[in-house]
Amino acid sequence: MREFLLNVYRQLQGHDLWTLTNVTSVLGAVAAVIALVPAYWEYQQRRWQRKLEQDFGADFYQPSEIERATRYYVRPDCSSVDPAQEVELRHVIATKEDIFDAVDRYVIHDSVRRHILVLADSGMGKSSFVLNYYARNQRLPRRKRQRLAVIPLGHPDALAEIAKIDNQRSTVLFLDAFDEDTKAIQDYRSRLAELMQACSRFKCVLITCRTQFFLRDDEIPRQTGIVRVEPRKPGESGIYEFWKLYIMPLNDEQVEKFLRRRYPIWHWQKRKQARVAVGKIPLLSVRPMLLAYIPDLLESGEHHSRFAVQLYDHMVNCWLEREQRWVDKKELEPFTEGLAVDLYVNRARRGAERVSREELGDLLSAHPIPIDEWKITGRSLLNRDGLGHFKFAHRSIMEHLFVRRFFSSDERCRNIEWTDLMKQFCLERAYLYYQSERPRPLSLAGADLTNTEGISLPPLYHLRAKPLMVESLSIGLEAARREAKQAQPPVHIFALQQRNDAQLVTDHATGLTWQQAGSPESLKFDEALGYVNELNAIQYCGYSDWRLPTADELVITMGGAGSSDAPFDQARLTLWTSDKTTRGQGIYYLYAQLRVQTADSTAYVRAVRSISGVPAGASASSSRFGQPKVLVARA
Numbered sequence: 001m002r003e004f005l006l007n008v009y010r011q012l013q014g015h016d017l018w019t020l021t022n023v024t025s026v027l028g029a030v031a032a033v034i035a036l037v038p039a040y041w042e043y044q045q046r047r048w049q050r051k052l053e054q055d056f057g058a059d060f061y062q063p064s065e066i067e068r069a070t071r072y073y074v075r076p077d078c079s080s081v082d083p084a085q086e087v088e089l090r091h092v093i094a095t096k097e098d099i100f101d102a103v104d105r106y107v108i109h110d111s112v113r114r115h116i117l118v119l120a121d122s123g124m125g126k127s128s129f130v131l132n133y134y135a136r137n138q139r140l141p142r143r144k145r146q147r148l149a150v151i152p153l154g155h156p157d158a159l160a161e162i163a164k165i166d167n168q169r170s171t172v173l174f175l176d177a178f179d180e181d182t183k184a185i186q187d188y189r190s191r192l193a194e195l196m197q198a199c200s201r202f203k204c205v206l207i208t209c210r211t212q213f214f215l216r217d218d219e220i221p222r223q224t225g226i227v228r229v230e231p232r233k234p235g236e237s238g239i240y241e242f243w244k245l246y247i248m249p250l251n252d253e254q255v256e257k258f259l260r261r262r263y264p265i266w267h268w269q270k271r272k273q274a275r276v277a278v279g280k281i282p283l284l285s286v287r288p289m290l291l292a293y294i295p296d297l298l299e300s301g302e303h304h305s306r307f308a309v310q311l312y313d314h315m316v317n318c319w320l321e322r323e324q325r326w327v328d329k330k331e332l333e334p335f336t337e338g339l340a341v342d343l344y345v346n347r348a349r350r351g352a353e354r355v356s357r358e359e360l361g362d363l364l365s366a367h368p369i370p371i372d373e374w375k376i377t378g379r380s381l382l383n384r385d386g387l388g389h390f391k392f393a394h395r396s397i398m399e400h401l402f403v404r405r406f407f408s409s410d411e412r413c414r415n416i417e418w419t420d421l422m423k424q425f426c427l428e429r430a431y432l433y434y435q436s437e438r439p440r441p442l443s444l445a446g447a448d449l450t451n452t453e454g455i456s457l458p459p460l461y462h463l464r465a466k467p468l469m470v471e472s473l474s475i476g477l478e479a480a481r482r483e484a485k486q487a488q489p490p491v492h493i494f495a496l497q498q499r500n501d502a503q504l505v506t507d508h509a510t511g512l513t514w515q516q517a518g519s520p521e522s523l524k525f526d527e528a529l530g531y532v533n534e535l536n537a538i539q540y541c542g543y544s545d546w547r548l549p550t551a552d553e554l555v556i557t558m559g560g561a562g563s564s565d566a567p568f569d570q571a572r573l574t575l576w577t578s579d580k581t582t583r584g585q586g587i588y589y590l591y592a593q594l595r596v597q598t599a600d601s602t603a604y605v606r607a608v609r610s611i612s613g614v615p616a617g618a619s620a621s622s623s624r625f626g627q628p629k630v631l632v633a634r635a
Contacts, residue, residue: 073128415448450497459509470581586601
């Protein structure tokens with residue numbers, strides 16, 4: 001705009017007053033139109049927000065939820081293939097489609113595919129899709145509009161609300177957040193059958209749910225249990241089936257579209273800053289919910305967050321600072337964290353992850369620091385529904401506060417089942433703890449870190465994975481212990497994993513996954529290599545990249561670096577390494593020292609593999625922890 005005005009000024013030099021007057025009038029009209037654009041944009045946004053508030057009602061969705069979900073919404077793509085599995089699909093490329101177009105096809109044009117599962121990870125915009133699809137439908141001409149109804153399954157009386165809907169045969173029903181239904185958490189098969197029975201008369205039923213709510217892909221429901229009564233083609237099932245749609249991560253073009261909507265051209269400087277922030281935090285492009293918090297990051301000047309837990313920390317801390325005027329942070333923070341634990345631990349008893357006003361008052365009375373009730377109900381991260389119950393504005397905030405409380409040593413958080421997002425927050429917080437120059441190991445006793453191998457963290461340090469050939473080995477027991485004490489760092493983030501009937505141990509600090517036990521019997525070195533080859537041939541626990549560990553990996557992981565409490569089977573004492581001497585002798589590990597075995601000697605095998613993000617065969621590299629010392633004499 002500045003360049004445009006300068007060009008106009010240069011062209012006008014030397015022209016008469018009449019010309020200047022006319023040009024000035026034109027420029028004034030243009031400026032007036034430009035000034036009206038943002039006002040019109042705001043008017044349209046507010047208009048549809050009010051429409052949604054009237055249609056949905058305060059019982060289900062609060063105005064603040066509707067505004068945040070719809071104001072700058074960008075329609076994502078969807079696929080029939082889980083995007084989280086794309087790495088394992090090798091060269092298979094999933095076909096993507098605009099999610100609104102896909103749902104339109106099922107809802108309007110397909111009488112067979114009456115039951116749809118919309119799946120996505122936390123923060124991927126499942127509820128936002130429901131709200132915005134409904135809003136788009138309401139904007140259509142009446143003759144093209146569908147009759148839609150939306151019920152959030154986190155509501156304790158969802159079945160009663162479904163029964164209230166009239167004219168069900170011509171109504172499309174959206175059931176939002178199956179993973180927040182407390183009865184589904186206890187027994188999702190029985191709950192789904194109950195819901196399908198209640199919804200059997202509807203024209204079409206769409207259910208949204210977290211993908212990882214189901215432990216494995218084969219647990220995702222396929223059949224609805226509803227019998228088809230219309231004529232069927234040969235080979236078609238007599239039971240209606242679920243059709244799956246996965247919400248895809250936002251791509252670069254969609255992220256840019258969001259930034260353009262959030263920061264129009266008259267805010268071009270903030271748009272530029274937002275682009276830089278997005279470039280430094282790739283996770284935001286995966287989770288649209290986090291992308292919506294870019295403005296808070298820009299205002300704080302903190303654009304360097306690497307993990308989701310940092311962004312959530314920033315969000316919560318910003319909220320605490322904003323409310324400092326009304327309630328002291330030292331009062332509000334511990335109560336809110338404790339409330340998150342209480343809501344999660346007692347969700348089955350209450351029937352939902354929400355609390356009545358009466359119970360909230362009782363919790364406030366029992367809190368060591370007195371807090372006025374209005375400060376919690378009016379100035380906290382809680383939302384109130386039409387029945388007077390309170391819950392967190394987003395479930396992920398409750399999960400984040402739960403993990404913060406775990407690190408404050410709240411015993412209620414220990415030895416219970418956690419959600420996948422809680423596990424991710426815990427691992428990321430432990431990772432950041434070790435990066436902050438803390439001197440002693442962190443205890444994660446009681447944390448539920450099962451099935452976390454898919455959570456990829458950059459390794460805190462690399463251990464040599466490539467086998468070595470050494471000239472000689474002469475290490476006494478005292479020397480071995482001395483070297484082991486010097487090995488750095490004595491840092492591990494162990495997590496047990498259950499795969500089929502086998503136990504694995506993942507160390508998120510090194511990026512390695514181990515057999516928890518190992519070979520059932522002691523083997524010769526050549527037999528040990530054959531055992532590993534057999535593991536790969538049968539794809540043991542679903543993987544085909546098992547190998548013998550190096551001496552570095554065994555010494556640092558199995559106890560040489562002070563990790564004697566590692567969750568490994570202690571019955572197998574002698575373990576083969578992949579290293580050998582130039583004389584063809586194998587090297588094995590025993591009690592923090594390395595020894596040479598003859599060709600006929602035997603030892604056990606504890607196979608290892610590199611998890612995602614850690615390339616197999618990576619050599620040891622320097623880090624802020626220093627170079628881990630090894631007990632093998634280099635050639």
